[in-house]
Amino acid sequence: MQIKEINIKNFRNISEIHFFPNENMNVICGENAQGKTNIIEAIWLFTGAKSFRNNKDTIFVKFGEKKAVFDCSFFFKGCENKIKIEIEDNKKTCFLNDKKLSSPALLAGTFCSVLFSPSDLSVVKDSPGVRRKFLDLSIGQLYPQYIEILSSYTRAVIQRNKIIKEYKYDNTLSVMLDVFEKEIAQNGEKIINYRKKYIKILEKYVPEIYNGLSCGKENIEISYISNKNCENLLENLKISRKLDMISGVTSVGPHRDDIDFKINGISGRNFGSQGQQRSIALSLKLAFAEVLKEITGEYPICLLDDVMSELDPKRQNYILNHIKDWQVFLSCCDPANTDGLISGKILNIENGGIKE
Numbered sequence: 001m002q003i004k005e006i007n008i009k010n011f012r013n014i015s016e017i018h019f020f021p022n023e024n025m026n027v028i029c030g031e032n033a034q035g036k037t038n039i040i041e042a043i044w045l046f047t048g049a050k051s052f053r054n055n056k057d058t059i060f061v062k063f064g065e066k067k068a069v070f071d072c073s074f075f076f077k078g079c080e081n082k083i084k085i086e087i088e089d090n091k092k093t094c095f096l097n098d099k100k101l102s103s104p105a106l107l108a109g110t111f112c113s114v115l116f117s118p119s120d121l122s123v124v125k126d127s128p129g130v131r132r133k134f135l136d137l138s139i140g141q142l143y144p145q146y147i148e149i150l151s152s153y154t155r156a157v158i159q160r161n162k163i164i165k166e167y168k169y170d171n172t173l174s175v176m177l178d179v180f181e182k183e184i185a186q187n188g189e190k191i192i193n194y195r196k197k198y199i200k201i202l203e204k205y206v207p208e209i210y211n212g213l214s215c216g217k218e219n220i221e222i223s224y225i226s227n228k229n230c231e232n233l234l235e236n237l238k239i240s241r242k243l244d245m246i247s248g249v250t251s252v253g254p255h256r257d258d259i260d261f262k263i264n265g266i267s268g269r270n271f272g273s274q275g276q277q278r279s280i281a282l283s284l285k286l287a288f289a290e291v292l293k294e295i296t297g298e299y300p301i302c303l304l305d306d307v308m309s310e311l312d313p314k315r316q317n318y319i320l321n322h323i324k325d326w327q328v329f330l331s332c333c334d335p336a337n338t339d340g341l342i343s344g345k346i347l348n349i350e351n352g353g354i355k356e
């Protein structure tokens with residue numbers, strides 16, 4: 001996948017930016033608060049007109065303006081396509097090849113990109129819930145049926161939690177508990193299988209990418225840590241009933257699972273340096289791009305926001321020069337970060353515009 005031309009108008013601090021990207025590396029360079037992330041965000045919008053920066057479904061028009069417009073033309077599977085997004089009064093109108101789409105979500109199957117933003121570091125640093133969410137979002141994108149299984153499972157766990165809290169006052173609830181535990185066990189086992197399958201897919205790519213980033217000095221292992229009571233989930237749900245009634249929560253099941261990343265045999269989460277943790281998060285994203293390539297036959301657009309900080313020059317060079325055959329948009333503050341760039345385009349950004 002390759003973007004040929006981009007035009008962004010009245011978006012955040014950008015009045016108008018128009019450029020023809022390089023087919024491989026595009027470095028968006030500038031001081032703080034000049035509009036680098038805004039450009040990355042604008043390109044991301046072509047995947048489905050949703051921002052990655054705010055949870056609300058809002059896209060911010062430039063202060064004092066009424067309407068933001070985003071245009072791009074791109075090649076996918078040998079065909080040239082055009083996307084146009086207009087935002088006015090927080091209403092989105094999207095066009096694909098000049099035809100109005102009934103929903104912005106329809107862009108998702110047309111424009112494919114993978115984004116690394118600094119908040120992705122939480123997948124390594126934060127609690128197991130963040131890692132489960134990372135797994136669930138990635139698997140849901142690859143296997144849409146997983147989303148339904150996951151929501152049935154979550155609903156059943158919420159119901160079980162409600163019942164075990166009320167159980168001591170009403171013993172007749174045991175039949176209901178049986179029903180929900182059966183559902184938790186059936187869907188829980190499917191979820192574990194999907195997650196283990198996805199970890200296996202990641203294992204095909206992450207070790208090689210991580211090894212490249214660390215110039216062959218470090219290796220990574222990823223494993224799925226299943227709650228030890230998950231082997232016979234139904235039986236263990238019944239065994240844990242008494243304890244769960246005291247705590248008021250379901251203590252067994254994949255909603256308690258985690259992923260472990262080991263760098264040279266040591267936990268990356270607990271003992272990894274900042275650069276190592278950033279390298280893990282980045283490897284996971286680049287691996288996801290490889291997975292998408294396997295499915296669609298083409299690399300997605302790769303958006304890397306502020307990826308260079310905390311990385312040493314060797315790791316930076318790997319990013320600049322070794323992600324071959326992809327179109328990359330990478331933002332960074334320090335022009336020295338781009339010294340090792342062999343080929344590509346540098347866009348110097350100042351006050352929401354490209355400095356010539």
Ligand SMILES: Nc1ncnc2c1ncn2[C@@H]1O[C@H](COP(=O)(O)OP(=O)(O)OP(=O)(O)O)[C@@H](O)[C@H]1O
Pocket residue numbers: 011012013014030031032033034035036037038039060061062063306333
């Ligand atoms: N709706 C808006 N209208 C005008 N300006 C805005 C709007 N929303 C955000 N901005 C401004 O855009 C500026 C640039 O933001 P951006 O996040 O792109 O900076 P950046 O170049 O990525 O900086 P950093 O290096 O610190 O990450 C900010 O100063 C912000 O105040």
Ligand SMILES: [Mg+2]
Pocket residue numbers: 036037038306331
């Ligand atoms: Mg930024």
